[in-house]
Amino acid sequence: APTYETLLTRTEGPVGIIQLNRPKQLNALNDQLMDELGAALKAFDSDEAIGCIVLTGNEKAFAAGADIAAMARYTFADVYRSEYITRNWEALRHVRKPVIAAVAGFALGGGCEVAMMCDLIIAADNAKFGQPEVKIGVIPGAGGTQRLPRAIGKAKAMDMALTGRMMDAAEAERAGLVSRVVPLDKLMDEALAVALTIAGMPRLAVLAAKEAVNRAFEGPLADGLQFERRMFHAMFATEDQKEGMAAFLDKRPARFQGR
Ligand code: CO8
Numbered sequence: 195a196p197t198y199e200t201l202l203t204r205t206e207g208p209v210g211i212i213q214l215n216r217p218k219q220l221n222a223l224n225d226q227l228m229d230e231l232g233a234a235l236k237a238f239d240s241d242e243a244i245g246c247i248v249l250t251g252n253e254k255a256f257a258a259g260a261d262i263a264a265m266a267r268y269t270f271a272d273v274y275r276s277e278y279i280t281r282n283w284e285a286l287r288h289v290r291k292p293v294i295a296a297v298a299g300f301a302l303g304g305g306c307e308v309a310m311m312c313d314l315i316i317a318a319d320n321a322k323f324g325q326p327e328v329k330i331g332v333i334p335g336a337g338g339t340q341r342l343p344r345a346i347g348k349a350k351a352m353d354m355a356l357t358g359r360m361m362d363a364a365e366a367e368r369a370g371l372v373s374r375v376v377p378l379d380k381l382m383d384e385a386l387a388v389a390l391t392i393a394g395m396p397r398l399a400v401l402a403a404k405e406a407v408n409r410a411f412e413g414p415l416a417d418g419l420q421f422e423r424r425m426f427h428a429m430f431a432t433e434d435q436k437e438g439m440a441a442f443l444d445k446r447p448a449r450f451q452g453r
Contacts, residue, residue: 245393
């Protein structure tokens with residue numbers, strides 16, 4: 195398995211786990227980390243044995259944002275011409291298997307944006323989300339102004355983006371940013387349990403469901419409904435659909451093949 199300087203990776207059965215690992219900088223996201231994250235995601239996504247990916251940080255921080263020390267001196271010409279910072283932030287969008295963000299501590303700026311790029315967020319009770327970029331003279335640059343309003347509505351998204359305040363785990367759950375909140379010491383157990391559940395589902399149905407839900411986020415309703423209908427139809431071409439429905443009718447456990 196490849197090794198990384200800014201990440202730890204491991205597998206737990208069919209689950210690939212990626213831990214952001216720059217603890218001294220609260221997992222601030224620099225170019226090296228984003229490059230390595232892209233590579234690690236790609237490796238798990240193309241590994242037949244992996245059915246779901248968990249992305250996490252440590253107890254104090256999921257990630258406290260893009261690396262301010264690296265960005266501080268950049269000029270407009272630097273970032274526009276060379277795509278410093280913005281390069282390699284799209285990797286998560288191209289992962290086809292489900293990715294769960296298991297968030298404890300700070301998920302700020304780019305850290306909040308990375309969590310929102312994941313398919314669902316499970317939060318520890320000490321999690322804090324925020325888009326504080328405005329406080330340092332910039333704005334969110336990796337989807338914060340787009341995904342946050344879609345996730346929690348305009349009122350709260352404006353509040354977050356304009357004041358830079360943090361939202362705790364309870365508020366984030368009420369607002370619809372996170373799917374579950376659990377005690378800190380249960381975070382990885384819960385994330386792994388969800389990931390194992392997903393990994394045990396018929397693989398093609400999982401990929402299709404993820405794609406279809408993302409359509410709801412990214413396009414108009416009519417297109418999304420049409421896409422969903424076609425993907426629903428397509429599932430009848432899979433062996434797992436025959437097996438899943440037959441097993442239900444026979445009152446026995448299904449044995450899925452991923453085909
Ligand atoms: N970048 C670099 N270093 C950081 C960052 C960061 N974002 N966050 C924390 N650190 C470092 C601190 O400098 C400190 O280093 P040192 O020990 O050498 O002084 C260490 O981590 C510990 O941090 P603190 O001492 O500040 O810890 P506290 O517990 O006192 O505070 C906070 C924690 C509140 C999280 C505080 O560190 C903080 O406010 N951090 C910055 C948060 C922030 O502004 N994030 C947004 C950054 S901008 C951004 O993310 C834009 C994304 C655009 C992406 C575009 C790509 C397409």
